[in-house]
Amino acid sequence: MYRTHTCGELRISDVSKSVTLAGWVQRARKLGGMTFIDLRDRYGITQLVVGADAPEALVESANSLGREFVIQVKGTVVERQSKNPKMDTGDVEIAVSDINILNKSLTPPFTIEEQSDGGEDIRAKYRYLDLRRAPLKRALELRHRIAHECRNYLDAHGFLEIETPYLIKSTPEGARDFVVPSRMNPGEFYALPQSPQTFKQLLMVAGYDRYMQIVRCFRDEDLRADRQPEFTQIDCEMSFVEQDDVLAMFEGMMRSLFKNVLGVDVPNPLPRMSWYDAMDNYGSDKPDVRFGMLIHEITADAQGHGFGVFDSVPYVGAIAVEGAAGWSRKELDELTEWVKRPQIGAKGLVYIKLNEDGTVKSSIDKFFSPEELQAIAAKVEAKKGDLVLVLCGPKRKTQTQLGVLRLELAGRAGLRDPKVFAPLWIVDFPLLEWSEEDGRFYAMHHPFTAPKPEHLDLFYSDRKEDLERVCANAYDFVLNGNELGGGSIRIHNADVQERMFQVLGIGKEEAEYKFGFIINAFKFGAPPHGGLAFGFDRLCALFGGQETIRDYIAFPKNNQGRDVMIDSPSRIDQVQMDELCLASTVKQ
Ligand code: ASP
Numbered sequence: 296m297y298r299t300h301t302c303g304e305l306r307i308s309d310v311s312k313s314v315t316l317a318g319w320v321q322r323a324r325k326l327g328g329m330t331f332i333d334l335r336d337r338y339g340i341t342q343l344v345v346g347a348d349a350p351e352a353l354v355e356s357a358n359s360l361g362r363e364f365v366i367q368v369k370g371t372v373v374e375r376q377s378k379n380p381k382m383d384t385g386d387v388e389i390a391v392s393d394i395n396i397l398n399k400s401l402t403p404p405f406t407i408e409e410q411s412d413g414g415e416d417i418r419a420k421y422r423y424l425d426l427r428r429a430p431l432k433r434a435l436e437l438r439h440r441i442a443h444e445c446r447n448y449l450d451a452h453g454f455l456e457i458e459t460p461y462l463i464k465s466t467p468e469g470a471r472d473f474v475v476p477s478r479m480n481p482g483e484f485y486a487l488p489q490s491p492q493t494f495k496q497l498l499m500v501a502g503y504d505r506y507m508q509i510v511r512c513f514r515d516e517d518l519r520a521d522r523q524p525e526f527t528q529i530d531c532e533m534s535f536v537e538q539d540d541v542l543a544m545f546e547g548m549m550r551s552l553f554k555n556v557l558g559v560d561v562p563n564p565l566p567r568m569s570w571y572d573a574m575d576n577y578g579s580d581k582p583d584v585r586f587g588m589l590i591h592e593i594t595a596d597a598q599g600h601g602f603g604v605f606d607s608v609p610y611v612g613a614i615a616v617e618g619a620a621g622w623s624r625k626e627l628d629e630l631t632e633w634v635k636r637p638q639i640g641a642k643g644l645v646y647i648k649l650n651e652d653g654t655v656k657s658s659i660d661k662f663f664s665p666e667e668l669q670a671i672a673a674k675v676e677a678k679k680g681d682l683v684l685v686l687c688g689p690k691r692k693t694q695t696q697l698g699v700l701r702l703e704l705a706g707r708a709g710l711r712d713p714k715v716f717a718p719l720w721i722v723d724f725p726l727l728e729w730s731e732e733d734g735r736f737y738a739m740h741h742p743f744t745a746p747k748p749e750h751l752d753l754f755y756s757d758r759k760e761d762l763e764r765v766c767a768n769a770y771d772f773v774l775n776g777n778e779l780g781g782g783s784i785r786i787h788n789a790d791v792q793e794r795m796f797q798v799l800g801i802g803k804e805e806a807e808y809k810f811g812f813i814i815n816a817f818k819f820g821a822p823p824h825g826g827l828a829f830g831f832d833r834l835c836a837l838f839g840g841q842e843t844i845r846d847y848i849a850f851p852k853n854n855q856g857r858d859v860m861i862d863s864p865s866r867i868d869q870v871q872m873d874e875l876c877l878a879s880t881v882k883q
Contacts, residue, residue: 303339307386309372317367330357342388356394363400369393422860434846438835454507459494470514481876487513495532499824500816504534532826569723578698583776585717586710590697591675602662610690615677620648645685713840718774726767735800740769744783782827789817
């Protein structure tokens with residue numbers, strides 16, 4: 296036996312036991328003739344001590360230990376003179392009688408402690424060393440716990456975990472596919488699944504009416520700050536359900552996760568908000584509802600006062616920032632520059648200060664009387680001492696800008712506490728999204744999402760305005776300003792599916808080539824069905840109180856989509872290229 300106990304296990308009740316431990320040397324230090332060693336494994340750290348009166352060979356061996364050496368020690372558990380209440384094992388130490396060096400280690404390039412001194416790049420390169428650190432270990436433990444709870448809940452509700460293939464053909468999630476050349480079929484390619492969408496629907500056709508899978512998905516997107524080219528979903532589908540059935544099932548799952556993993560109670564039932572309300576009031580389809588600062592439309596009050604900027608746009612909106620009336624000119628200028636950055640794209644920022652003494656001060660004083668400014672402030676629900684910030688322009692665009700501003704200011708004010716959880720459902724999405732650029736509709740969710748039955752007539756209309764009004768039977772699960780999951784009731788009728796492709800400008804031939812298999816399957820008794828998928832990595836990060844998903848993935852990629860540890864992607868040799876019938880246009 297390599298060890299009798301782990302390094303996180305021994306307590307005061309174990310005093311005088313003979314034990315054998317094995318692990319990594321976190322650090323060794325000499326103190327008054329004694330050597331203290333922190334021995335670490337996955338479970339914790341135990342202090343070892345080699346006394347001043349120990350045999351010379353033992354002292355020598357203890358003094359030869361470097362950081363991250365792997366050792367096995369034998370000894371006796373003794374009570375510590377100076378206890379460390381911060382450590383689970385802090386009441387005891389091991390009086391070492393024997394040290395066996397199992398393996399030496401090079402000096403690690405950064406400290407392997409709660410807080411490392413290593414920068415992100417070096418830690419990514421030596422990920423296996425970074426993973427020895429307690430914060431990462433806790434993250435992976437949390438990930439395991441959540442996966443386990445999910446499976447338990449879904450198993451108890453009759454879901455089968457069924458694997459679907461990775462080498463498939465293009466899926467319709469709207470991102471770019473990763474492709475894999477087929478050696479056996481020269482010139483042909485597999486696509487890696489952007490999600491198992493079509494397969495889970497085929498499983499419904501096959502009669503497996505409750506499917507789940509914790510599954511990897513692949514999307515070749517430009518990696519915005521916190522995306523990964525491969526990520527994990529909790530993917531689910533059910534048959535013979537309506538939207539309410541799906542929402543009830545999965546908010547049950549989320550409720551049990553919150554309760555069993557975090558000990559947090561969330562409302563039952565969860566709040567629901569329509570997409571339209573979310574956009575109008577929060578300027579986002581994934582509203583953070585932990586705080587107010589709602590967006591208010593003030594177009595009618597703002598126009599007709601001779602202020603050309605307001606008069607020439609379709610929408611004027613505002614938010615009230617609590618207690619910010621005292622902001623200086625400099626602070627307001629800084630904020631104006633901030634909203635004008637290309638990522639946000641506002642043209643300018645108008646303010647109204649509601650001073651504590653009841654007076655108002657505004658950048659548009661010239662055009663509005665104090666009473667008119669007060670009336671606008673009242674509409675925005677601002678009180679004395681608050682600051683009203685106004686943006687204007689096209690409606691959705693301006694609301695989105697106000698939404699971003701709202702989040703930024705709430706963040707600065709400390710209103711986005713990661714330990715407060717405010718989940719909700721967003722429902723009643725538009726089915727289609729018009730792209731001015733491409734002059735065509737795109738599916739807001741994906742092309743298998745069903746229109747609401749009461750909107751079927753509109754769906755068959757040829758007028759753009761009608762089609763824009765069609766609502767989808769789609770829903771998103773939103774937590775603290777993050778879209779954590781989304782899904783829909785699906786089209787299960789071949790005619791409606793064909794109409795959908797037609798609306799999306801996908802010709803009959805193209806639809807047949809890309810999705811013929813599923814249209815065909817719908818002709819063989821497809822049951823009504825629907826489902827959703829949760830972003831598992833993000834779920835873990837939010838449960839862990841972190842913004843970034845990278846710590847919750849054992850071997851993540853960097854912002855350029857590279858795994859710098861294994862150095863991938865990398866070139867392949869000419870033989871492989873030839874076998875795959877690939878010609879490189881990149882200079883090698
Ligand atoms: N396949 C969808 C997605 O990845 C989820 C769903 O509709 O079930 O977003």
